[in-house]
Amino acid sequence: MKFTTRRRAAIPAALIALTALTACGQPVPGVGAPDGDKVVITLSAKTWNAGLASLAVSERRGYFADENLNVSFVLLDGATIQAQQVATDNATVGAITPEPVIFGDQPSKRLGLRYFSSFYRKNIYGLRVPANSPIKSLADLRGKRIGAASLGSAAVTNVKVALRDAGIPEKAVNFVAIGTGAQQATALKNRDVDAVALFDTQFQIMENSGIRLRRIAMPKIDELAGGGLAATSANLRKDPALFARIGRAVAKGVVFAQANPKAAIDDLYAAHPDARNPALPPQKARANDTKVLQTRMYTLGVQPGERQWGILKADELQRNIDYMTRAGLITEKVAVNSVFTSELTGQINDFDAAAIQAEAKRAAS
Template structure:
């Protein structure tokens, strides 16, 4: 928590850039991920299929090691929109950072604890004194690991957080036994399992129905740049709808935009595609934009957001609860969803 507060306190040290490129409005979007992967293929779809361009946007996507750093970048004005989980937003509320969500991205809490299949560890209580693999020490996964112990009445400082990054470094740390457990997120676990590592979950009671996070901005910007955020949300929503209709084409778009994500040339392309489609489907699962589920993207469930505020309070990440409506709004959702879902799905069918 000290790391989170210290980073969030670095507000006001940057400047905002409202420039444009080629007649389009520039938007700087930050995501907390050490690298591009199939979980973010929907962003590649929005770029490759021209959805950003249709909305008059030039989107500059920047990667950061953690959601905490994404939050700091938004607060300081270095980026315009941050894709982040709730912890840095809730903690920042007490520091008056003024961050608020305008659209949901994760429909549920994405962080969890897992151990290699066959491990003698069967509960959170067994983690005391153990080495927990995280992408970075300041990551939301690290915060979640400490929180899980604290909620069980255990000492969160009894664990050793081991930064294992992503990709080959991460897999080597797991396979070699350098870590006893993992504190990662949904798609990252699928990537690990795709590499042949079998994992089993460690249940953390109280996290089953929580808000997972989404697109956050500074409150003053929400009013001043509402149209910009609506257009960004709409372009992104189209990418989600397309990806659900044709996940294989979505992964193909990711490979075109970010060739480094394709994987080893020694692996058959069919296998690479199948594995990455699994990762994408983990992220798409529960996005609630499939036919028959309302055809609406981004709406946040008040009960879930309230539950998350209670959770971070109980976990000791903040001193007291606050009104959940202070950190989210659904006011932009209707405008964001003003497009034809069927037209996007039809385009995906043609792509197939």
């Protein structure tokens, strides 16, 4: 299936403006079957990291090749830009968090994106404090400083809505931009902030640096869906078998990584050497990244009590629509069935998961 670049007049101006201001990542040479169907997948990341290791597994173990796919990955700084690239057919699929997909489905926007598989089944964002902090609940945050990677982060919006739901004025707390990487740990160690609103793997990286954290519950927010693999509705209708194959190749990597995260990290390093932290001894870097991947598998892996990967449920996505309405992020009605389809779940899981798990157990760890 050939994807061509075209422009949709209905794409929100904010998306186009943001894309113009941000350098889009360039796809690397494809992996998988050299003569397979060309597929471009966008990821919201600046660099390859442990949270993406399951995709490296699909590269290294030939799962993309098995599905006759030639896959190029594009790393982009944010879900909004991912949505724009998928909507204009510059990318085939995006692993996208819900906000831009739901925003773009408002009748006046008509971005036309639809999930065909979950990716982050649960909300990856959260709120945590040092383990010995006196802060026990949202109510204890009055007058406190909350650090986030940037003030425009979805993590900040999550906390603001959680505070509002709890009857706490947004102005009762101060949000502070603390950057990424080591800057986040430094801000907490130096007590520049009292709490941090980040996503799952960032919390684990801080734990790896020696900072013990404790979760602060955010009712309703913690129950949000985390996002999924999205494509345009038109392309899903045109070639559903292609997207089932993409989802199946991704699912195999997830099943492997869940069964043997250490081997998945080895695949990540082999496929993307820059993912390993050169400042640490190799075994320490591997141990740290394994913990990061295990944290990500909590939201990415096959969920407890379920046998299939990539399950999508209307009630889970409806919570995100309701959340965005309360947050003022959307002002028009969005029908949950227009932003997702579960029709491909069975085809995506049409492989021998036990054989993948056995392969993972045989891999060196």
